[in-house]
Structures are given as structure tokens and as C-alpha cells.
Amino acid sequence: MTIATAVSSHSPSRRAAPAWLARPGVIAGLLLAPAILFLAIFFVLPVVNMIGFSFLTQNQQGIAVGPPSLANYVRFFEVDLYARVMRTTIEVAILTTLLASLLGYPIALVMVRGNLVVMRIVTALVLAPLLLNVVIRTYGWKVVLANGANGLVNQALMGLGLIEDPVKLLFTPIAIVIGSLHVFLPLMVLPLAAALSKIDPAVEDAARTLGASGWRTFWRVTLPLSVPGLAAGTTLVFSLTASSFVTPAILGGNIAKMLGTLVQEQILGISEWPFGAAIATVMVTIVLVINLAYVGLIEGRMGRRSRPA
């Protein structure tokens, strides 16, 4: 029951408002109007406008003109340089998401079921980096991964006698994966931990009692029950990695480029607005597709559950 239903039974207040103004729908509309208008003007319309812009072309004077065409998209997918950036972006995002989920399960399990003191420490350690600026976190990795004999990882590898000369770590896709994993791992762990904490331990106990091994219990009981958390984490980590800027810019530099760095270079660097808008639209599309897949998965599961057995 809501206020709306209580409203009819209550006596008119001192400053009686006109009846139409007191209708719940009208009040809700008035409460929503400022936020909705604000978002419509400063978010929805500009994004739609930008997508429209991606179908124009830039003339000699640097002015975007029609007629609308797919020229920018054809250029993006056909020029090898740009296609390679797209490939790097997808590969980095997939690898980061995969590593985050592999590391995420043990950590989330510790956070939910571990020793009580350890649980608190791990929660704080996993969460703390979320509150630290991404530029600082990435700068730390730049120092650690530095190429040449000054880099920490290179020093360690040479000290252990594993390599003779410093290897190239910075400005590679691997460096971006490491940095992205550091930045986005908490966003995989948190939904996983939330999903795992909702699983009734009795269900797992039942599987164990009936003779399933620990591994089999995890694989057949815990993992399927935690899929909503895994899906949420995957969606978050994949879309944020694929659309990130700071991490690829600092750790990938000009050599290992991703969509974020490419779009910045096209717009701020050489003022190629329509082409930049097209790259941005590709980014939006990737993120929307992965989000829709997530919504579809969750609704599919709910549909299956609600069906009578």
C-alpha cells in the first residue's frame, strides 16, 4: 500500500490545494520533472545528436555536412589501423573480464564465508582502491611495469635470472590488462559476493551429504546459483574496460591503442568530429549489446524459474 491509497481517507489539509494538483500522478510528475528535464536536455538529446553527427562528413573547412552516409563507419572497419584498435579493445576487455572472474570467485568466497577477521580485512582491501583516483592507481603500474632496467618487474625478473635484458612491458596490451584488472576487479568481486551471500548453505550441505565432492558441489550448485552476480560483474567489467580512457592512455600510450584513446585523439587532437562521433557510437553499441545480453540472461532465468515444475 502506498500514500496514494491513504490519501482518499484523510481530511483536507489547511491550505487546500486544487483537487487536480493533489492527484498522485500529478505530484509524481512534478517531483520527476526537474530531474527528467535536466537529463533530457544535458544527456539524452546530446547523445542522440552525437550519434546523428557520426553519419555526417567533414568538409575542407572542418564543417560537418550531409548528406548522411555510413562513410565514417566504413572507414573505421576497413582501415587496418582502426580495425586493429577495435581488436585490441575487445581482446583487452575479454581478457580482463576473464581474469577478474577467475580471481573474483575465490575472493568473493573468502569475503562471504571466510574467517571473520580475514573477511573484514579483505573487504576493506578490495574496496579501498575503488576510492582512489584511477590516475594514481595507473601511475603506480606505470612505475612498476616501466620498460628498461629501472622497472620493478624487470628488476625482479633479472634478479631471479629469468631474463638477461629488460623486457618490454609498458605500452603493450598486457600492461593495459594488468592496469584494468587492478581498477575493475572490485566491480566483479562485489556483485559476486552479494550473489554468493544469498545462497543458502543448506543447499550446498545437501549436495555434500549426498556424496558430491567439493569441486562438484561448486560446479553444479554454487556456480549456477551465483550466475546473476557473475553476469552483473561481467557486464560491468567488460563495458568499463572497453570504454576506458585513463588506463590505456597511460599504460598503452601511442603504441597499444584502444577505442578510448583513439576517440580522444580524433576529437581533441585533430578535430575530426564526425569520425570521432562514429567511434564513440561504436563504443556505445558495444556497451549496449553487452548490457542487453545481461538483461536477456536475467529475464530468461526468471522466466524459467516462474514456470511451474
Added chain:
Amino acid sequence: MNGRLAGLSAWVCYGVTGLTCIFIALPLAVLVAMSFSDTDYIVFPPQGFTVRWYAGVLQDPEFLHPLAYSAVLALGATIGALAFGTPAAFAVARYRFPGREVARSLLLSPLIVPVLVTGIAMLRLFTAMRSTDAGLQLLIAHIVITLPYVVRTVTVSLELADVSLEEAARTLGASRWRTFRRITVPQIAPGLAAGALFGFIISFDNYPISMWLADSRHMPLPITLYNFIARMFDPSLAAISTLMILLAAVLVIVMEKMMGLRKAIGI
């Protein structure tokens, strides 16, 4: 809660978690160590011990101005997001009306579009409007990106609040506004505080939207720090980093005291 970790799986989980914690702490620990190094460049292992880099950055207006600017911007964005977001969250959580789901999705929609892209779209809008007020542009942009976090946190706390108390107040003749102020607000105060804190952090740490809109007089801290990486080769930046790490640690403790970290993240 039973179902604790035990046996081999416990060892695997603790092992992976321990290694990951080292992975998380490593780049931060390296920066802290560097910040005390008595050398004019970043070198590992650090040599000597000095606090002169701290003395330097704490007097450097190039660091202090953006720091103050980011704090003011984040405060303004948070206030704006609360002003727009609280009534909207109230409408979505307390009223049933056609288009409610659409309104809810719209309020959260800035979370779906990459922040970088939102920034591009806003830069186009402001260019088309021939606006040159970078301060106002940044404020508007930061309200857009903090709004969904405020709406989400406040909506959740409104849904958890006891509606029957509000109905009782209304039945006893309190006006809508009085009910909201005296009954609803005290109940959702922790949610408002959490929303404000999230909003502040989101704005304070944002890079990809400020990147498009900042100019030399309106320079949020993350943009400044990014520029420092390219031109600061002594341990000053490590000292700044250490100060920021301290700030993050303080925030973790504040969140733990305020609402309990584990509760805040829903486990």
C-alpha cells in the same frame, strides 16, 4: 552464518585472495616507498629518506588549486544531484503512475552510456550553444554523472523505509511536505548521506568527462594529475599519490563507521 570455507578449497581461496591482495597493494606500496626517496628521479629501490617532496607539493599551487577546485566541484555536483535526485527518487519509490519504469530507467541511463561518450556529447552541445563557461559546463556534466548514484541509493533507502509510518502521519492530518520532512527524511537520512558520499567520490575522481570540458582556469585534480605524469619525473607525484592513498584509507574508515562497509556493499 555457517557454510564456512574448509579443507582444500579454503587453502585455494585464501591463497588466491592473498596473492590478489598483494597485486592490489603492490603499485600503491611502490608509490609510497618512492615518495620518501632522496633522489631527483624515480628509482627503485628508493635511496635515502626525505620528506622534502611532501613539503614541496603541499606548497605547490599547481597541486593545491586543482585540489580545492575538485573539492568545490564535487560538492556542487553532489548538492545538485541531491536536489534533482531526491524528489525524483521519492516519486519513483512512492507513487504508482504510468511511465514509472521508463522514468526509473531514464534516471539511471547515464550509467549505461560510457562516461567518455557522455563527455563528447556534452562538448558538442556546449560548442553548439557557443557556451564558453567551462565552470558551469563542468558542474552540469558532473551533476549528470553523479545523479544516477544518488537516485539509486536514495531509492533503495526509500524502499526499505517503513511506509506505514508515513501513512499514519498522513491519516493523522500531517501534510505531504510535513510527513516527508518529519517522517521520511529521518528514516532515509543514512541513505541520503551514503548517496552524497558516493556522489562526491564519483565527481571528485572523474577523469573521462572533465577531459573534454576542462580549461586552464577550471582544472579538476584528476586532469592535473594526469598532466603531471607526463612532465613530473621526481618523486613529487609519488608524494601526491601517497596523500591520495591516505585520503582513500580515511574514506574507507568513514564508510565503515558510517554504515559498515559490508552493509554498504550489500553482503
